[in-house]
Amino acid sequence: MSGPILLALRLLLAAALYTFLAWALWIMWRDLRQQTHQLAALAPPPLILTLKNDGAEQIYRFSTAEVIIGRDPTCNLRLEDKTLSARHARLSYHHGHWWVEDLRSTNGTLLNAERVNEPMVTTGGDLLRCGAVLFEVNFEPT
């Protein structure tokens, strides 16, 4: 009779051990899911850039967390303007805000006529000038 009792104990201890592992992994997976949701909730509000040159307005909309402006084909917003550098300026969303950053452009970047030397926070209605190109910055409400 001792054999079957011990077999039951052996199965029980294996079950306890694997429950431990399975439960730990499940909790870790749940954490991961929660984190994913949290990070997904942090999605940036879409950025609206209105090009204000030559009187004619043109609207660009971006839902990515980073927008680079320049002449280079790899830029998110590519404009053929001689006053723009290849990679001129970067708009990026982190810490709950959209930030503007100059990428060492030749002709500089101005936010509301203030020179951008370090990353600056933008708010809706700001005017952004890259070289000779002027944008109005707006966000879509989420």
Next chain:
Amino acid sequence: MLREPSPAVDWIERRLLLLASLFLFFTALAITLAPAARTRSWSADLRWEHWLGLLVWAAGFALAQRRLQRCLPNRDPFLLPVVATLSGWGLMVVWRLLPGFGARQTVWLALSLALLIVGAQFPQSLALLRRYKYVWLTSALLLLAATLLLGVNPLGYGPRMWLGCCGVYLQPSELLKLLLVAYLAAYMADRQPLLLLAESRTGGGRQRLTRLLPLLAPTLIMIGLALALLLIQRDLGAAMIFVLLYAAVVYLASGERSVLILAVMGLVLSVWIGYRLFDVVQTRVDSWLSPWLDPSGRSYQIIQALIAIANGGMIGRGPGLGSPGLAPLAHSDLIFTAIAEEFGLTGVVALLMLFGLLAARGLRVALQAQDHYRRYLAAGLVAMLTGQALLIMAGNLRLLPLTGVTLPFVSYGGSSLVTSFVCLLLLLLISERGEAAPGKVYRPAPYLGLGGFLFVGLAAGALAAGWWMLPRAAALVNRTDNQRRAIADRYVKRGALLDRDQQPISISSGEPGAIARQIVYPDLSNIVGYTNATYGQAGLEASLDEYLRGERGNPGLLIWQERLLYGQPPPGLDVRLTLDLDLQRLADEHLNGYTGALVALNAENGEILAMSSHPTFDANRLDEQWESLVKDPRAPLVNRAVLSRYPLGALAERLFPQGLAALGVDPLPAMRLPLNGVQSPQTPIQIAPQGNHTPTPLGLQPTQPARGGVALLASPLQAALAAATLTSPGVRPAMEIVSAVLTPVGGWTPLERLSQPQRVLEAQQALAQIEPYALPAEQIWLAVETVEPHTSNALVWVLAGTLPEWRGAPFALAVVIEGEYPDQAEKAARALLNALMGGSGATLSPK
């Protein structure tokens, strides 16, 4: 400073600790009940002492959990339960293997937990470790240096790597390992800006490395010192870990992959050099590359480890039901094999997953740490704990050479346990990071690389364990150096060997746990053989082992069930031989004091009625007599009736002019005679020892061609068969010595005969050949021949049988006596024939 405790952390930790204690409770209960299952009786001495260890474990971790909840409310909730499972598991296995060591390990665990509880209240210890890094490392180096002068080994032999006093021993290299990681983490964190600079300024790999070198110079000096000390001590496993840890931390900090490549190349090179120079290294590497060549010497440990692992199988033999203690150092270096044997592949995979969990959480702690120092420290500690676990587990599984390091948290060893718990403490302190956001990770690749490497290593361990436990298991478990078979013999009754009237010849008796084999008729020892825990098996005990052990002849389901439930074979089956003990006694009386052999058989059905070989020995006294038996020039261990081959002299010409082969008697290897029970040509009968002269004058000569003027050789068994063929007349009978096996389902079941009776000679021809030796008055024929008289090789043959005039069953026999004793040989032959023909009242029951 105190903040609201996080309920989730507490909840996860408590739930996991509860599951861990459930696991350990069942394990402890199984260990308690195991003796009852082994002896299959509830009156066995159940084991209780390990519950003390479990009690200390439960109380200690419950207290630690409460204190941590207060001091470190935002710690990682998985680290403590994982470590609790590992250390509790190890504690139970150590208690189960060696209760004395279990008690010591329990004290060490209590100490480690106390250290954890106290240490958790001083989070500033991380900063202290960083600030005084040189002080810590230097003092650890001094301690290590002290072992050169004052070192001892608790075992009393082997490398002296411990500092000891009053029964407590410390191994400074364990502590040094930890402090080295802390030192490197602190140093690299301090030099972080310079490291970044070195990286940004140059492009090429080689240039970057040369830029790195001046930065690393102080660390190289420190590690060089540590390595020199370890090499002097011959602590090669620790030295390997040091090099790997150094490379890992430098790689983490600099992202320089060439550091890793250099370290691995350096290790391979130093192993190669060590292989040439040091015996220790050579032994380890040889026994790793080709362990099967020297299973009882250099690779004894690894072979025993593999056998233990193979014995585990899918779900293991069960706690307390295996025999992992057979492998040397099963409680420390080989504790993985102990777990593998008793918890099986399921247990091994769980163990590997626990280390995987530890690595995953540890690396997460590293990535989330607030600064570089903590990050390098945490990652270094993970590399140290998991890497060391991988190194020793791979060694146990023969993936790598076996190195003498411990399995962290699991193996027996105070220094190792305390050091591992300090690692846990540091990881917990680092995981408690408060408000600060994690600092920027400059190079994520090394963390991914380290994690990937550790996980691949753990997966490889699981695969290797599966390989030894499933496809290779049968071959390993059935090895003759698997002492579990001898242990099973003490617990499960072996079948008896009986004579044709079911008189006992060899029986097992005693209580389970102390069952002993006894030969009731010792003169048959060199025929029946022996089964002995030290000297193995021989004779019929060896060739009939599967039946006697119950692994054959029993229903397959029963065999499977017994192995699953008890890890033992079912009770053995009794085997009935064709020998007749009355005739046997007569034969032994006549041969006693002489050197020779006798075989008597029924010439019609081939049953061997008596087989005697002298001098013989007493299998019951094998343990005390083995040395003298092996050295005895008269070779008492040899079964001369079967193994020795003597020249037939003139008898060959007169009795067997056509040669033995024509009679259906294979003249070549005697053992290949189709005799059931002696089937295996490799039956391990102990062959003559090396003396000054050959023990049996001509017995074991190399085979010579039977014809062409060279003497015809025959063993007494072959000669008896040839004589029976002439007696029958002309029909060679099918010999047998085993008549039946008592199976639980079919009762007495005859064994399959290995040959059929065959007419090889016309009856007239056969009778004509024995005609010159016929004694019609006595209804027998009898040939006595002295071969090579007056020389030291002289011997006497007697071949005899009944004549056709005899109305009963025909009998034949062969006697050989070394030396010139023709009268004695003839006397023996006549006495036996008399008895066979009813002269002395010996009657043969029908089969």
